[in-house]
């Protein structure tokens with residue numbers, strides 16, 4: 139996929155564009171006099187103030203959305219009056235999270251976002267439109283970070299319009315001409331060379347990040363912190379984006395010469411305000427790369443938070459791809475239920491030929507080794523180590539970005555989680571391994587999270603084929619009280635289209651793309667209500683339930699009823715047998731087998 143780039147002039151020719159926020163390379167400025175480079179791990183005053191502003195907007199969106207549900211036994215005008223009191227403090231904090239899974243989760247997750255966007259035709263009728271308008275946070279990691287960031291970079295315009303701008307029909311790895319949508323590979327390397335010449339570490343994540351940037355970021359050269367300066371963000375028109383990544387340091391294990399993370403490594407998050415970790419502290423995103431170490435001339439780094447780089451840095455799985463490709467999947471395994479069933483496709487983006495070609499280019503142009511370019515790193519303001527090195531959070535057992543959303547200071551009441559990390563082999567569906575991991579890690583860390591059943595139970599109950607709610611009953615949470623959010627768990631599954639294509643799908647036709655997003659629409663709405671007449675209402679019930687609890691309002695009759703049907707009750711039914719294979723047919727057309735569908739859809743991804 140990644141061809142060999144024959145570049146004659148790279149270094150030297152590249153410096154002209156540097157020192158500008160419209161270019162890729164970081165540069166130095168005098169530190170602002172009031173800058174605090176490291177702040178303790180608490181919620182920033184910027185975020186606190188912004189969330190307060192956002193809640194006033196959400197109160198109105200939520201009202202319109204709930205009015206369309208018309209929940210039996212619910213006094214909407216009374217509820218709205220109450221949540222608007224006391225500085226909007228009781229407005230529920232609602233979040234959407236999209237898992238890792240490359241272009242598969244990016245597109246199926248975008249389909250989920252389209253479904254809950256009230257501007258999408260059919261979404262209001264299906265009674266889910268308006269939830270996107272009621273979000274305070276939106277989180278992503280790896281491929282899930284791409285639609286998450288894109289929504290904010292596009293000023294929160296409608297998802298249906300944004301996806302058209304992605305030009306999913308262009309392969310950024312083979313493009314030859316220059317446009318706002320793509321550039322030849324040599325252009326990516328020239329931009330990377332500018333960064334290298336400024337003395338910053340460069341890696342495969344810079345290259346991959348630029349291909350993501352050309353697809354998902356309007357204007358490409360936008361810093362992540364610039365989102366905070368846009369009018370739409372300042373007017374609270376959409377949710378605060380949070381991107382999550384894992385990290386590694388020199389204490390981590392080394393496999394075949396490459397560092398690999400584990401689930402105890404600090405997770406770092408990027409918001410337009412700050413970058414950092416709840417273990418170590420936060421630094422202003424705009425000045426990422428700046429440290430207080432030996433900073434006698436008071437110089438601060440800016441522009442290291444280029445959106446493309448950030449998207450690459452939170453999708454930094456090159457180490458795993460390499461290990462997996464060179465050991466026939468013995469090493470570099472993402473969390474799976476069964477690892478023995480894996481199969482790999484060596485023609486893909488992550489085949490050894492592509493990986494070698496990219497690593498050879500870095501060796502040839504910059505004299506860097508595989509170990510140096512496998513994972514991105516930035517200067518470390520938090521500890522005595524020089525750098526923070528990133529790894530895809532999917533490598534560390536958690537593919538759904540719950541972590542930032544369950545930090546107690548964020549007080550999140552309800553999380554809609556889109557899980558499409560294909561943790562079930564061999565057919566690339568989802569079995570709950572990653573949410574199970576998050577539950578266990580949250581429990582160990584004393585963080586609030588719903589109890590979820592183990593994977594074998596998830597499968598026995600079909601919880602990864604149809605949406606389900608966790609934590610409705612406050613006793614079924616790690617904290618045993620209402621401080622835990624309710625989670626609506628939605629795993630990618632086939633409703634009207636088989637959406638278990640490879641994560642490495644850098645181009646497809648819009649006809650296929652539209653079928654994929656329609657499949658997500660059908661999943662989120664349970665076939666526009668045809669597979670469950672109570673599910674859509676129940677999402678609304680889950681969205682407001684914790685706030686009802688705080689306000690001392692009784693749960694409406696409609697919600698009591700639908701929770702019985704859609705919330706896990708904490709019991710176990712014995713799981714599936716060890717050799718169970720998740721091999722579903724289309725929920726909306728169960729008799730159409732994959733083999734037949736494959737014949738009539740010969741060009742599916």
Ligand SMILES: *[C@@H]1O[C@H](CO)[C@@H](O)[C@H](O)[C@H]1NC(C)=O
Nearest residue numbers: 155160161162329357358359
């Ligand atoms: C982004 O910046 C680079 C310089 O780093 C420049 O060559 C390129 O044209 C810019 N891209 C766009 C789309 O403005």
Ligand SMILES: *[C@@H]1O[C@H](CO)[C@@H](O)[C@H](O)[C@H]1NC(C)=O
Nearest residue numbers: 212213214215216217219220
């Ligand atoms: C809804 O609550 C308000 C008080 O805020 C009350 O005046 C009204 O009668 C209630 N409506 C119904 C249908 O109970």
Ligand SMILES: *[C@@H]1O[C@H](CO)[C@@H](O)[C@H](O)[C@H]1NC(C)=O
Nearest residue numbers: 259260656659660665666726
């Ligand atoms: C549900 O509605 C959406 C939007 O109108 C449509 O795209 C989809 O095909 C419908 N699905 C079913 C099963 O009717």
Ligand SMILES: *[C@@H]1O[C@H](CO)[C@@H](O)[C@H](O)[C@H]1NC(C)=O
Nearest residue numbers: 337338339515516517524525
């Ligand atoms: C580059 O990374 C190495 C470790 O791989 C580190 O020692 C060095 O300080 C980094 N340099 C910069 C400029 O970040």
Ligand SMILES: *[C@@H]1O[C@H](CO)[C@@H](O)[C@H](O)[C@H]1NC(C)=O
Nearest residue numbers: 291292293356367368369370
């Ligand atoms: C977003 O809004 C800003 C003004 O805040 C404008 O400059 C920019 O062009 C808009 N971007 C898009 C993609 O609409």
Ligand SMILES: *[C@@H]1O[C@H](CO)[C@@H](O)[C@H](O)[C@H]1NC(C)=O
Nearest residue numbers: 387389390400402403404521
């Ligand atoms: C360094 O890595 C070790 C081993 O994974 C981890 O336990 C520790 O928290 C890391 N420390 C920092 C400061 O990142």
Ligand SMILES: *[C@@H]1O[C@H](CO)[C@@H](O)[C@H](O)[C@H]1NC(C)=O
Nearest residue numbers: 172183184366410411412422
């Ligand atoms: C956030 O707050 C600090 C002061 O606490 C301020 O200097 C900074 O400009 C604010 N804005 C952003 C976008 O971080």
Ligand SMILES: *[C@@H]1O[C@H](CO)[C@@H](O)[C@H](O)[C@H]1NC(C)=O
Nearest residue numbers: 465466467477478479480481
């Ligand atoms: C790779 O693993 C698969 C399944 O585990 C096995 O069938 C295949 O023979 C292995 N290939 C090599 C080259 O070892």
Ligand SMILES: *[C@@H]1O[C@H](CO)[C@@H](O)[C@H](O)[C@H]1NC(C)=O
Nearest residue numbers: 597598599600601603711728
């Ligand atoms: C799960 O789905 C399968 C296939 O549709 C069905 O046979 C089974 O009864 C379902 N299990 C439960 C607990 O609903």
Ligand SMILES: *[C@@H]1O[C@H](CO)[C@@H](O)[C@H](O)[C@H]1NC(C)=O
Nearest residue numbers: 564565566638720721722732
């Ligand atoms: C997609 O799912 C179907 C149903 O489980 C399966 O038959 C097919 O082989 C899967 N495709 C891939 C690429 O795994």
Ligand SMILES: *[C@@H]1O[C@H](CO)[C@@H](O)[C@H](O)[C@H]1NC(C)=O
Nearest residue numbers: 732733734736737739740741
């Ligand atoms: C799907 O169709 C393609 C040809 O379009 C064929 O190569 C492939 O083997 C088929 N897969 C299945 C599982 O039927």
